[in-house]
Amino acid sequence: MTTLGLDPEELGRCVQCGLCLPSCPTFRVTGDESQSPRGRIALMRAVEHEGAPLSAPVRRSFETCVQCRGCETACPSGVPFGHLMARTREVIVQSGLSTSRPVRAGYAALGRPRLVRAAVRAAALGQRLHAVPASAGLPPLPLRQAPLRRTGSDAHLFTGCVMDACQRDVHRDTVRVLAAAGFGVEPTGDRVPCCGALHAHAGLGRAARKLAAGAVRALGDGLPVLVNSAGCGAAMKEYGRLLGSDAARELAGRVFDVSEWLAPRMANLPEVRPLDLRVAVQDPCHLRHVQRVHAATRAVLAPFVRELLELDDDGLCCGAGGSYAFFERREARAIRARKLASIARSAPDVVASANPGCSMHLAAAGVPAVHPMTLVARALGAQGGARGAQGAQGRLGS
Template sequence: MQAKVKAASTVQAHITALAGQCVKCGLCLPHCPTYRLAGTEAESPRGRIAFAQALAERHLGATPSVLEHLDNCLACMACERVCPSQVKYGELIATTRAWLRDTGAAPRGALSLGGLLAHPRLLGTLLRMANLPGPRRILQSRVMRALLRPFGTDRAVAELPRLPRIEVQPSRAPEPPRARVGLFLGCVAASVDRDVHAAARTLLQALDYAVVLPSAQGCCGALALHNGDAAQAARLGETLRSLFGGAGVDAVLVSASGCFGTLRDHVFADSPVRVREIHEFLDADAHIGTLKFRPLAERIALHTPCTQRNVACADGAIARLLARIPQLQIEALHAPPGCCGAAGDYFLHHPETADALRAQTLDSALATQAQSLVTSNVGCRIFLANGLRERTAGIPVMHPVVLLARQLEN
């Protein structure tokens, strides 16, 4: 008991120290999606920092209202990127959520995807079954959604992802390879981004890399961390460290920007294994100029996920890679779009906020009059594609790597 009390007090002191870095300047406020929607201090980074500090110092109780404001945070990290005091907001909000969860102050939520995400093969089987024409039509009917609503699963059914067709098949591995790289497949992405992984292998093998795909890969733990379940995140991370640590690879490449930060900063933080964001890796490759791409006389709308901009900081690499495709016209989304509302599983638990943010993003995308929408995170891809289907826009949503592999000439 004394050990638990001491551990809790140490966490509280850490939260207080992190919160103390904030000078309350407010420069982060206009960059916060929830503040822009609500216009209240409680829905701003500065307000949430104040709540976390007051909770840690026992000046405030964990009331439903306080917990709601903390839970409403998308963890998009836009505030952290613009903060002149370099407040570690991401660490602060994650630590606070984990502490509240461990002490029983915060509810664990009616719908948790943690169990499924830890078993990507089971998840993949369920997604394939749900995507059959009959089951999908039944699941997404008004009657079924009404029946599922009391259990909190109607939203998940409404946002059920569609599984992609693999258009580009990887060629044989080069002999001898320049280097060996591992490719992280993830949990949801293992099924929904199969086309991305095939395209990544195509590009990497064209650059003479041997691509290693360790079996039994799973979730990186990002959603667990996002929801305050540090123990589950640690278990998932240990599995990945063991798999890739013994794979003999020079780097682990990540194509889903939402997974990259967790893998770099948590899973492999104290490991000799290097984690690289795939666009940054390709853009920096000395031989990238040897790849030739077929012209594509189309306009694309380029959506930059929060994790791509604020965590991976590799949004420039995507634009430079796509610019290698002759005649391609790239239109970046206009302000205000920051977060599209997906934010891990946020869109399942906060549908009103998520839908409002998605509407802003889609309005901006459609205003470009582009033939397709390109985004580099699996959650954003699912959420935006479903939103476009609701609008009957008929615009495909694809990953940058898929577009590059599709246009690859050699």
């Protein structure tokens, strides 16, 4: 009989009120209790307290969770769902009931930046040669990327794994915006190959902790760590809980989403003519529901675009979910369809998304998704006569 080893107090906090249901993307698209936070918690309890087996349907219920944590902001009881689910996933993996060997190898590669970059280049080449079918769901990938240079020592800029390989332009735009505000940054580059977020979501707890520990060691100099990927930032802010060490807590305390850090320093940025764009803000779940700093995105963007638009779906997940869009393709697309409908209703010129996973998932469906930093950089660049920043997907204004 499997037990999940969950904190009984945390597990007991759910009173089954069901207020989480509409904020759960999988419940929204299936209407199925077993695909809801309340249902998943009930199944965790059944496994933990009633001896229910980790049967295929029970595992399926856990595996279809995007781990967006939208249920946490909806929950008046304060159930720490993300932690319960991460722990549950880890036990499933440890029990040998999930995650095939090739998948594990894939995750292991994320800690090896050169391997990631090589894979992305191969895929990009495949796209140019039309060898990668559109059904693969990949956005256009860059073939070649110039290295990022250090511009100062006010803060670290966390560059990450997939994002650095796919969207280094966003890093470049971020560096440019920070420079305009008078701050120089040190890109973390290969010193911190990966934050471990995807591993933690997949139940690969040991790998996640190893990567986190590496980051804590590499970034021990007390400088702020700026992150422009919402998923990475959320994971790094939770290092304290993940590793339980003082050093981890100390690092977590100086991790900031780049907009969160910039918002109180906006006076440093020059006043420029706003871009003539109507921009819908898509809140990455880990920015809105985990870091809860999504207001900063608006504060940073507002002076630089003609109009900011809110989506009408109360921050419901887009279905990207890190690697979720790859492994649960059907669910991810069904969830994305709701987001696309919401975007269509607000009819923006572009969609601003502060998370590479979200923007790639949306771009793969034809949405002109750009990072907020890219928009700010473009507004600043256009004013200064420099080259206008290009979106990661290169669709700006097209």
